[in-house]
Amino acid sequence: MKNVFPLALSLLIAVAGCKPSETAAPSSDTGAAQPASNRPLSIKGSDTMVILTQRLAEEYMKLNPGRMVQVNGGGSGTGIAALINGTVDLAQASRPMKADELASAEKARGAKVVETPVALDSLAVFLDEANPVKELTLQQLADIYTGKVRSWKDVGGKDAPIILYGRENSSGTYDYFKEHVLNKADFSPKVQTLQGTAAIVNAVSRDVNGIGYGGIAYDKGVRALALKKDAQSPAIAPSVGTVADGTYPLSRKLFFYSLANSPERVTHFVQWTLTPEAQALVKQVGYFPLNTR
């Protein structure tokens, strides 16, 4: 009885030692037999684009049995960093890559970065459906998010504090908003930062005095506000027409970024996303196809 324990231990070690080699053998066999395109294509980046890319990937995998696509969020900055570090095949971004990011990608990966615009998105400003405010000028929006205006009363609403929701600083939407609405000024410290546009929409829909921003495709249970370029111009709500003719002030391109030396499984997918059938999906998800403009 006393000798059982060391015996069991050595047995355990022996079994544990064997296991990897047993499982490794068959998998390396199949790996050699399969075409290279059977390696899953990994995509990471913008949380705004997750539902779009996910939908495209599903359709793509249905049309091309045997090809695998994995989609992850994390924010545009996170996806671009992963592309630079070589941990993903493709980065999705809701903002263009910055010059220093392009340079460090070329240095680290030894190839140029290829930019492919895949859809148009309009950045919507969300309010709770019960909020009486119907329109804001870009200046008012900037004042609200920098903390100058703190009550809805000052922008034509009722006497209640404005509750600000925004995105993490790893988000492309955050960068876009800061650059195009705030003119690079700092967000108020009172902005509650949430992970992803879905979280913002969820928070605003539960908060009568809340305001948030994000991709128009997430417009569920909240109201997308009409915006005015300045006090004199007309208020324009985001729609296919206003994004197409450029009258809605906050619209932007969504991108895929890959490397010039990336394998066939990457280019095959990216090429496909520009076909009419893929662009029809773009519209179905709630974004705008490239040819609208």
Next chain:
Amino acid sequence: MRDRARRAIDGGMTVLFTAAGAVAILFIFLIFLFTFKEALPVFTDPEIRKEANLKQFFDNAQPAERFEDRYVWQPTSDQPKMSLLPLLLGTFKSTFIALLFACPIGVAAALFSSEFAPRRLREVVKPAIELLAGIPSVVLGFFALLILATWLQDAFGFTYRLNAYNAGLALGIALLPIVFTISEDGLAAVPRGYREASMALGATKVQTAIKVVLPAAAPAVFAAFVLAFGRAIGETMILLMAGGNAAIASLSLNDPLRTLSATIAAELGEVVFGSAHYAALFFIGTLLFLITFISNSLGNLIIARMRRRMQGESA
């Protein structure tokens, strides 16, 4: 022959256990070394010190009217502002509420379980509360974000759905099993003789529990508080989800908050390696380590003293 084999096995096992202990200590040491090494540029690198240095972290009032605009954490701004004050306040506000909630309830539940509950009930209550420790913090965070926040706002009419009360309560639920388990073990370990002596002198059950058993178990109860404090300081996911994540330098418990740990979790994914922001995040990590290290050491010191005093009195 048999004897020699037994001794060899015994020796081998001793080496094995010593090695396991040494590995655990080595890991902690290496992790601290790594964290500190990454934070070091804050003290040594002149380029990084332009943006991130101790004066920036603890004493850099911006010219602004409102207090909350004077101390701000905005590391990715064109002019980075890295005051740790809003983050420190966020951490201490949530910890304060959590301890205020978890300590009395945890100790009261432990007293109930060890002193008042019939044996059968105790066998249900104890594992049930300890099961709370098994709830992943992300689940607690999600519960607080969607349900608890709405309840609290409906009940008290808070301006902000996500505030220090919401975050603190959710955190308190996570601390409850820690306070309960350790206090309960301490209370159960109080010798039977204490209770019998107290009863023999005519004290009621409640008097015995509060005036005799609880003071006798004071070191264990205090140890529970110290451990709960350490967990509260380091907890991340609950606060990231339930705290509202706005770095506001305010003492008000109605405002949303952002803690030191949540800041690391939210920003380390995006930060450029080797930048001032990166070093600042690791400085926060070092700071968290120091806070828990000091509170645990102080706690142990006080516990040791309490124990000594108690033994001195009883001897």
